[in-house]
Amino acid sequence: MKKLVYFFCLAITFSGLLTSCQKVIDIDVNTSPTQLVIEGNITNIRETQFIKISRSVPYTATNVYPAVSGATVQVSDNAGNTYRFTETAAGSGLYSFGPLRGVSGRTYTMRVTVDGQTYTATSVMPTPVRTDSLTLTKITFGSNSRTIVSVNFTDPRNVANQYRFIQYINGRQVNRIYVIDDRLTDGNRIKQDLYFDDDDFETDKLVSGDVARVEIQCIDKPVFTYFFTFRQQSRGGPGGGTTPGNPPSNIDNGALGYFSAHTYQSIEIKIP
């Protein structure tokens, strides 16, 4: 987080001095064979749970990702329960089971079989940490000031916690990954600012009347590592930044994506 804040601030400081500019360019890229992508979530809310299976496409293709039908999908837990997921609609690639409520402390195992290949992943549902409020924070850089949403909660002491936030503005998701852990903040009152800019959303400003909703997840450590790496590679720094790579998935057998048993909470705030 520090590093992010750091470069961000420097970028702002310099922006007045440098004539930096952006342009769209043509590039040569490699093409890869399509890869299986699995996105599995189990929440602690009694509801229908979804596992989505699709395939990647070459970089040069349009953003249409083939759904994978006909997969065998099941989730089991360490209390001896097994849940068989079925495809919600033929050809959708979306598999569901429910209503099902995940239980904190339990280990969930996902098994997906596609074309004779089996992909498995496990995830432990963490103990929920309650977020008590969203607040608005005004930040000022020079003459430019903007309002952002902050998440407020108290981190439990002496336990390693990881959090993921998903921000929606007027119902549309902000394209930025927000994950934090308590490596340097264990046991404290936390105010997490959810900064975004116009690369993540159509605008970088929240205006009066906007409704911001934040989904708060407590996630386990492998899922945190997945999203933390995912976030790191999505921004170029000086000379190109961190060399991007595929985030380390908790699913075996080379599938992309993740399987996360996580807690769920959602809070809204309206910009006055």
Place this chain on the structure above:
Amino acid sequence: MFKHQLVGLAVYTKSLLLPAHLTLYMQYTLGKLFCCLAVLLCSLSAVAQKKFTLSGTIRDAATGETLIGASVIMQSANGRVGTATNAYGFYSLTGAEGTYNVTISYISYQPIVKSVTLNKNTVLNIELKAGSELQEVVVRAGDRKNENVRSPQMGVEQIDMKLLDNIPVLFGEKDVLKTIQLLPGVKSGGEGNTGFFVRGGASDQNLILLDEATVYNSSHLLGFFSTFNADAIKNADLYKGGMPAQYGGRLSSVLDVKMDDGNNKNFAMQGGLGLIASRLKVEGPLIKDKSSFMISARRTYIDFLLKASPDTAIKGNTLNFYDLNAKFNYKFNDKNTVYLSGYFGQDNIGIKDLFANHWGNTTGTLRWNHVFNSRLFSNTSLIYNKYSYNIELLDDVNNFKVTSLIRDFNLKQDFQYFSNQHTLRFGVQGTHHRIAPSDISTSGTSSFNSLSIENRYGLETSAYLSDEYIVNQRLTLLYGLRASWFALLGPGTFSTYNTAGDITSSTTYGSGRIAKNYFNLEPRFSASYLFNDENSVKASYNRNTQNIHILSNTGSSSPTDQYVMSSNNIRPEIADQVALGYFKNIKDNTFEFSGEVYYKWMQNQIEYKNAARLIANANVESQLLFGTGRAYGLELFAKKRVGRLNGWLSYTLSRTERKFTELNNGNYFPARQDRTHDVALVGIYKLSKRWTLSANYIYSTGNAVTYPAGKYNLGGITTYYYTERNANRLPYTSRLDLSATLEGKDTGKRFHSSWSFGLYNALNRKNPYSVDFRNVPTDPTRTEAVQTSLFGIIPSVTWNFKF
């Protein structure tokens, strides 16, 4: 006589190594070296009994500054011997009794020829007068003529500080680090950046010395400026390969920068007002011809402009750097001189009520030159250097202050022994390191916890011996050995980790106890063979090792770089380099040409695991991966040294790759700084007595980067799929920079001024800084690549004065 000095050395060795058991260890390892040395010295002095020695110091007649690398040639009916002055302007030549014509010369100075009758050991101190610039003959007569062909030293670049005045640079701020990037084998760390990569090495593999003190972070303002204020610099040498044995501790290069001593004849001032910064230097004698001082300062004034803003929020922001160089010397007599020099620099960046960041280097060097006799020169240095940074977040809730530092104490003893065919260098060095990785302090209400990561201590000791041996008129050898011993010291707890990064065992050591140590022998060898005065081939092999490593998530130098030492987890980095070169001068030294090829093997290179947490992590060593590297290339260099139009063309064809079991399926992949082609063309044209025009043009292949090969959708976000690491290229870089210098009218008074006008990126080409990927804003079904460029055309103007 030599026995006496060896005892002196042993005393030094002891004082270097305070803990007694270390002394024992060193005595064993160094003992052998010095035995060989003693035998060698005795045999040398036996040969030289009936000869006499001419020695002395060469200085600038106007300022009294010692001249480094000035040529001294002693010619008689029976032949000639020659040498160049050392880092303190000292030379020593030995010949049989007789009468000699002694020619002393230095580039752009008027040579002096003296007749000397050598019938006893003689001291000849000479002051050379600077030649007026248009007198071609002065430069041409520079009898370092063909030095580039003759010397066995390979891969060395001497940077003529006067040249800097005419090389166009970003914001007009002349800079030695940007100038070396125009030389073959040296690659820029990025647009407008002072970071550099030498022969495929990483940026932390350059040893950067300022008056012998290590400068850990040589950049200001994220690398757009270097810490070297050109006003205060006398001389800079860059070794890309064939490192002489007196240098060690880094794999890929040595940049040895020396400060001016200070004018010991007259008081003088010089300075400049530039677009970004202004400079002022004051120097003069304290006791004429005995003692002088130099103080040089530089400060940016961007923040004064910020302060002038009517907007109170802008007013509160900080953005500046400054640095201060100071040097003092005192000459007790012809045999003893003491130098005290220091550097202090700091960067400050801050946004009001939000964020503050400070970083900087401090160095101090105390040196004692002692001339034992006309042939044995000694220098003793006591050196201190520190690099530190802190970052503050000033929010009420999310506040912290992180501080981090690396500090060295260094004691060095160097000897130079001159014989007619041999120049010996030998010495010992001991450096004590302290690294304080991160101390986080917070207010009581902060969401951050206070945290202090254990300090790390290390002792680096080394001894070296080298000999430049003129075998005959054609063959010269430069060979040597450096022995280095590194010890990671307690107090501290040292852990080992499994591949998942979890601690498998921990051991705690008390203060001064050795947690881990490494001993390395580093052979160095170069040879030159002259076909004739203007043609030679050279070959070299050298091994270098490195025990201080930078961990950084970014490609270029960043103020928050983390330093780690070799340890139970990190083995010393090792590089072996071989090089072969052909050197040719044409038309009486008007044109110099060289071609060199090299191949380098690197061991124990460092990369980071996915999701590595480098900052404020007590177990940072669990985040690392270790592998190997290789680099090879061809460097061509053509230079026109004299005439109204001079300059050079440099071309590098190279490749640098790394191999890690855990990355890229264990296959070699290009390092980030891998660029296939690099071209630099520099031209300086003396239009008239007052106007000088100059231009440089650079072309380079883009950096190796990783572009996506595929994409997929994850939770509504377009996500990229990567296959081979660094298999793609940024677009190429091409840039033309121009400058013009107008010298003030020569009024015959001491006051002299000049104007420099610059145009950076005169063609306004958008060179790539980075490339990112996103959905097309108007059509989310497609993705596009977006290139960010930093600088368009940037004009600059600087006014310089001197009196």
